[in-house]
Amino acid sequence: MHDDKILGYQPGNSFIHHLNATTKLIFLILVSIACMVTYDTRFLAVICLFSLICLKIAGIKWKQVSFVVNFIIVFAIINIIAVFIFQPTYGQDLYQTKHVLISAGYFTVTQEELFYLLNVILKYICSIPLVLLFLLTTNPSQFASSLNKIGVSYKIAYAVSLALRYIPTVQTDYWEISAAQQARGNELSKKAHLVKRIKGTLNIVMPLIFSSLDRIDIISTAMQLRRFGSKKKRTWYVYEPFQLKDYLVTALAFILVLVVVVLWHVNSGRFFNPFR
Amino acid sequence: MNKPIIQFKDFSFKYDSQADPTLKHINLEINPGEKILLAGPSGSGKSTIGRCLNGLIPNVDHGELKGTCLVNGKDITKASLFDLSFTTSTILQDSDSQFIGMTVGEDIAFSLENDCFTRETIHQNVDRWATELKLKDLLKQAPQTLSGGQKQMVVLAGVLVDESPILLFDEPLANLDPATGLKTIQLIDQIQKEVNATVIIIEHRVEEVLARHVDRIVLISDGEIIADKAPNALLHQDLLESVGVRSPLYIKALEKAGVDLKQLPDISSIDALPEEKNIAEKLQSWENKQVPPKQKTEKQPLLTLKNVGHRYNKLQKHPLHDVNLTINQGDFVSIVGQNGAGKTTLCRIICGFIENEGQAFFKDQNLADLSIKERAEKIGYVMQDPNQMISQKMIFDEVALGLRLRNVPEEEIKDRVYQTLKVCGLYAFRKWPISALSFGQKKRVTIASILVLEPELIILDEPTAGQDWKTYTDIMNFLRELNQRDKTIMIVTHDMHLMLEYSKRSLAFANGQLIADTKPIDLLTNADLVKEASLKQTSLFELAKHYNLTDPNAFVQAYIDSEEASQHA
Amino acid sequence: MNQKGLSVKSVVAIGIGTAIYVILARFTSIPTGIPNTNIEIVYPFLALLATIYGPIVGFSVGFIGHALSDFLMYGQTWWSWVLATAILGLIIGLYSRKLDLEHGVFTGKQMFFFNLIQLIANLISYVVIAPIGDILIYSEPANKVFLQGVTATATDFIAILILGTILLKAYAATKVKKGSLHKD
């Protein structure tokens, strides 16, 4: 009801749902780094297609992600326009050639610039479906244990787990406090002027923050009473052992990284340059 | 021969921020395998003693400490929290904020994970306790989707997996429905026998705890131990009520009927009472003497609910649905039912915090047309969890908040706030910050902050959980007084006696449904309803049965009538 | 307890701090009326948390909080900006040793220096780290990213200047003086 549009785990039964969280995490990290590093259009295009297919396999519905995707489209367009406005010659600097399409003084459009912008867009389309996929198909508690598995210290992993555990709680608290404030007669309408709006927000945010600070004390005592942090390791109730498919998917991720390294050599750099 | 496992010697403790010590010259020895009930009024220092046993004092709460306290041979000033955590397992009072894991299963497993047990062992243990405590269906649920009582059971399981020599329960019953409360007490008893643990229970609901054998009751008042006796010996004295702790109802009934308690060898449970004819006669003749007070009639409908319900999510098994009822002006209604039945959900719907599937009318006004704020001008709601209501730092400001937002002149605010603080037993603390209050005191602050507004309809969600008898009576009498001034009151409660004594009408919920809307006494006479809504007969009823009185229900009614009459006098 | 590495309290502070960060980032931007410029409460909150719990918590909450809230809302993040926020938390956290909020002290002079430090921290984070990161990682044009950096510095500085100072002051006020409470 409270337009709580935050992406979160949606239980399901697809192949991707059944992959180990650690596998998905490794895959996500490696492939996003690969996509971040390379500007090879062919590689980006393949990954794009691949991740869109994965979304389909996981059975994710458009309405689950539409708000995010709409936002990203708007954001990507603004960003691309900004890049163009600030430096329309950026493409030709990168690719060292100049094929003019529309000659318009400062805003001269070149093939190089358009090609560069195409790469920027492709980069968005590559990583976003993968992240969406990860967020929507990974059980958050398994996520924490998988962080620990790939070498993050268990304390940090648990901190992340606590964060995921408390996001819904803090969200509920936020609405409860807001409701409780209104029930006491606090008007929180959007029509008020700025100072009033700031005051109104502070009236919810302050109790939220201060009660959460108290909660930090209480939770940390409760955790100490149950011996958190007493050993160098800990085990995880939710941990799932690796299966064959997990090894295979992990291997695929490493292969993709390898491809990027090879491409770097072939292109002698980050950029694939069709103009030379 | 037994060396005490817990030993306080002339022990005093003062929290840093306090001017006076909270615990004064405590001398107490507890032997291994003993079962102790720690009782005393709210704010007397019970939780503070508990915090010494698990090492939170002095490791987390700093203060001035005199004398010694040894737990399992370790001096608490020298032992770390970690050392003591193997000795003492604690259920903190505020079970809501003690829930650590992301799901029920993980929370139960938490300490096992930290001890690095293998995955298989952990799963076995979790399964075992989840089955024992009937939590199996909830294992995958997240904490914010549990009701107050369900959370408490999970926290209990999380502590029991540990199997430590000392088990400390700080108000384990506060949020549980009567039947579950009784089961919990039986369970604690059974576990103690299995692992031969030392058990310390802090509770206001003395009678419930005494349903199973207890070795000693330690009574605390204002930071001092004023009695340390076997239950029978303590009950023979008139100590409990003099410090504001409620003594078992059946004992009060015996006293009222003029039975001389000193003549009875064992009064620690109803079964132990001698089955003498003359006691039965005394009870019967006392019953016959009571006259029911006059009932008001002629009522105007105030709140009408039509097909009211709410479903939190698709997975929910028994969402609240199809509630149809009318609350009349001047009603005093109690809402009862099993944990997770949907009582709090109903309150939230009425106040507009969550959506309503059906329709609700206040007088002739459709509530759907009103914002939360507009509803609040007519309906005041005291939430179950006090932490969600408190927004100010100082007690006075918190209680005054609603009046200030309604632009009441500051002079009048002061009068009204002080008046309400007195009712809630908080006047002595009026200049304190809320952070220095005990749990029960915090809850009272939230009650005060609604009572001060005197709305037409007041809804209280378990106002008496964690309150001692004296404050409880003060608050309830004030509500009764408001009720006589034609305010309408709805109370969610797990306290059967409260329901009988104060409310005129009961709504019982089970599995998201309204299963009964009737007089309290009729609710408890119906064995099916009692079972379905997870309720329990009071000990008055048991007493009447024990002495074969002709009509046990009439006896219960007589007792209530006499209480009400004495309040009016 | 022989506590190696992070204390339990820091772990919890990072966890719950991050949760609050995400919720504040999602729900509490106050529009100023100027398009695309909001007053963000997250940065003042980060300043408060870093001041109470120190640089490690400040860094971690900045890092995890920023990354997580981006992912949960937009499905992606900009690592250079994540790092910048983390450094902001780190620097303010380092300064916390000079403050004594735990005992309810927050003088005018401390207020001044706190805001000076947060200005410097903002400059380092959003005029140096974030833009340079954008250029190195994402190969974006320099003048675009520096302009974004300057705008971010200005709005964050003002948010912390006003709301951050209020929060710190309010926090100091919740601390009770030793031996000050008695019933009357």
Ligand SMILES: Nc1ncnc2c1ncn2[C@@H]1O[C@H](COP(=O)(O)OP(=O)(O)OP(=O)(O)O)[C@@H](O)[C@H]1O
């Ligand atoms: N952290 C604290 N700092 C200062 N004073 C405290 C603190 N905790 C408790 N006190 C004070 O110590 C007294 C005893 O508190 P305690 O929590 O032990 O009461 P209690 O007997 O458990 O009450 P309740 O039944 O309401 O839980 C109270 O008056 C309270 O104000």
Ligand SMILES: Nc1ncnc2c1ncn2[C@@H]1O[C@H](COP(=O)(O)OP(=O)(O)OP(=O)(O)O)[C@@H](O)[C@H]1O
């Ligand atoms: N925010 C929520 N999201 C999902 N499910 C919820 C939420 N809050 C409560 N529930 C579920 O709704 C049901 C009714 O909860 P509610 O809090 O109304 O119970 P209750 O009758 O007040 O119980 P108690 O006596 O234990 O407080 C429970 O089964 C609970 O698990």
Ligand SMILES: [Mg+2]
């Ligand atoms: Mg207590």
Ligand SMILES: [Mg+2]
């Ligand atoms: Mg409830």
